[in-house]
Amino acid sequence: MARTPLVAGNWKMSKTATEGAALARELRERLGSLDRVEVAVCPPFPALPAVGTALRGSGIALGAQDVHWEKEGAFTGAVSAGMLLDLGCRFVILGHSERRQHFGETDAAVQRKVRAALAVRLIPIVCVGETLTERDGGETLAVVARQVRAALEGLTGADLSRLVLAYEPVWAIGTGRTATPAQAQEIHGAIRRLVGQQGDGSATQILYGGSVKAENAAALLRESDIDGALVGGASLVAEQFARIVEAARPG
Numbered sequence: 071m072a073r074t075p076l077v078a079g080n081w082k083m084s085k086t087a088t089e090g091a092a093l094a095r096e097l098r099e100r101l102g103s104l105d106r107v108e109v110a111v112c113p114p115f116p117a118l119p120a121v122g123t124a125l126r127g128s129g130i131a132l133g134a135q136d137v138h139w140e141k142e143g144a145f146t147g148a149v150s151a152g153m154l155l156d157l158g159c160r161f162v163i164l165g166h167s168e169r170r171q172h173f174g175e176t177d178a179a180v181q182r183k184v185r186a187a188l189a190v191r192l193i194p195i196v197c198v199g200e201t202l203t204e205r206d207g208g209e210t211l212a213v214v215a216r217q218v219r220a221a222l223e224g225l226t227g228a229d230l231s232r233l234v235l236a237y238e239p240v241w242a243i244g245t246g247r248t249a250t251p252a253q254a255q256e257i258h259g260a261i262r263r264l265v266g267q268q269g270d271g272s273a274t275q276i277l278y279g280g281s282v283k284a285e286n287a288a289a290l291l292r293e294s295d296i297d298g299a300l301v302g303g304a305s306l307v308a309e310q311f312a313r314i315v316e317a318a319r320p321g
């Protein structure tokens with residue numbers, strides 16, 4: 071099945087609202103009209119309104135980097151799915167390895183967040199991936215399968231096509247080391263089979279993330295189960311990000 075490629079930028083804790091709006095305007099100018107490819111940027115929470123305004127009418131979607139699972143209440147510092155939707159978000163990154171590592175985010179928490187996002191029709195971009203120790207220990211498939219199964223637990227077939235998965239080997243994030251296209255395809259294929267155990271996984275976009283650059287994007291995106299990229303560092307440079315988007319656009 072032909073899936074529209076998606077390129078999403080994870081700005082992490084970079085860019086003030088002013089800086090983010092400037093980057094969004096530059097990106098919009100460089101990308102022009104978008105066809106055959108979906109593009110999203112995920113700024114930090116305080117920059118969402120300004121970036122959303124800068125992107126209005128451009129076709130570039132807005133996403134956030136986390137959400138709380140409850141609708142409202144006494145959760146100091148947290149942000150709900152409804153609040154993100156109200157700001158014009160279409161996507162939310164969930165279970166990023168930096169949140170798992172630095173904020174103690176568990177598979178169970180990711181599962182609750184996926185449901186909260188889907189409940190308001192936000193599209194979760196669920197990140198999964200193994201550490202270097204896990205890869206060296208031959209545990210890659212087991213780790214990824216555990217994370218994917220937890221994230222998908224209890225979801226319906228319809229939910230599966232309203233959700234994006236991102237395979238991000240932890241050892242490749244921000245390190246300049248990328249999985250080879252063959253390494254990535256092996257895991258993407260396994261992820262698609264896991265989704266298929268629960269419903270029709272043929273429409274589910276599975277992104278690759280981990281030191282994606284303009285130089286390596288095309289080779290990764292040629293693989294049959296790689297449906298786009300989740301881009302960290304290179305998404306902060308409009309020219310780089312635009313070249314990755316170009317590489318993702320089917321010829």
Ligand code: PEP
Pocket residue numbers: 080238242243244245279280281282300301302303304
């Ligand atoms: C990420 O943070 O999701 C990521 C893939 O980062 P980078 O592209 O910098 O490795």
